[in-house]
Amino acid sequence: MRYYFPSCIFTKLRPETSEKVKNFMVSKGVRVVGCCRPGHKALSGWNDTVITVCETCSIIIGENRPAANVISLYEFIDSLPDFSFPDYKGERITLQDCYRAKARETEKAAVRSVLRKMNVEIVELPGTEEEINFDGSFLLGPIRADNFTLAPQHFAEIKKDMQPKSPEEIDAYLRGYCQRFTTDRVACYCNSCLSGLVKGLPEGKQAVHVAELLFM
Numbered sequence: 001m002r003y004y005f006p007s008c009i010f011t012k013l014r015p016e017t018s019e020k021v022k023n024f025m026v027s028k029g030v031r032v033v034g035c036c037r038p039g040h041k042a043l044s045g046w047n048d049t050v051i052t053v054c055e056t057c058s059i060i061i062g063e064n065r066p067a068a069n070v071i072s073l074y075e076f077i078d079s080l081p082d083f084s085f086p087d088y089k090g091e092r093i094t095l096q097d098c099y100r101a102k103a104r105e106t107e108k109a110a111v112r113s114v115l116r117k118m119n120v121e122i123v124e125l126p127g128t129e130e131e132i133n134f135d136g137s138f139l140l141g142p143i144r145a146d147n148f149t150l151a152p153q154h155f156a157e158i159k160k161d162m163q164p165k166s167p168e169e170i171d172a173y174l175r176g177y178c179q180r181f182t183t184d185r186v187a188c189y190c191n192s193c194l195s196g197l198v199k200g201l202p203e204g205k206q207a208v209h210v211a212e213l214l215f216m
Contacts, residue, residue, distance in 0.1 A: 002030045007054035009191040020215040040064050051076045055100040063151040074110035085117045086216045094123040094183045098190035099135035136196025140165045174200030
């Protein structure tokens with residue numbers, strides 16, 4: 001069975017795109033599920049393919065249903081022979097990777113593959129430690145208590161890299177971080193990264209989710 005978890009946060013941040021993705025999944029015979037927190041219990045754990053658009057969803061489902069095949073939206077779309085990719089005509093767009101996707105090599109490769117299929121010229125960051133560990137404000141504030149309950153192993157590791165800051169310090173950090181971007185648009189595939197870029201990017205530059213580019 002194939003399932004799609006649309007992500008509560010992504011749906012809140014980008015409701016129109018979320019609806020388009022859900023309708024697309026239904027057209028492909030994929031069952032659309034609700035929130036991952038109770039929803040992961042519906043999975044048998046055997047022979048299930050779970051498609052996600054959220055790094056936290058991937059962590060929670062992966063730790064609770066280790067037998068399931070958890071893949072990203074981008075891996076799923078990249079594997080389809082008939083997906084109609086929009087054409088961005090060689091637009092240069094900077095790609096911001098996510099801290100929580102550091103070990104997800106297939107996801108990162110698929111993100112780049114679908115961007116190239118959309119005729120995007122990907123501008124890669126130099127790869128400093130700060131850039132590799134970017135996750136919006138996720139590492140800068142407290143993690144939800146139920147995250148530790150649902151995926152204690154993964155979130156215990158993440159907690160080691162957290163550097164809590166005050167709201168004012170977070171805003172200043174994001175503004176300073178976003179000074180490095182030179183392209184008009186910066187793409188990401190993480191909800192926290194998206195929120196961080198929206199807050200930090202100067203006027204005239206735009207944060208865009210890769211799913212938005214796919215489902216324009």
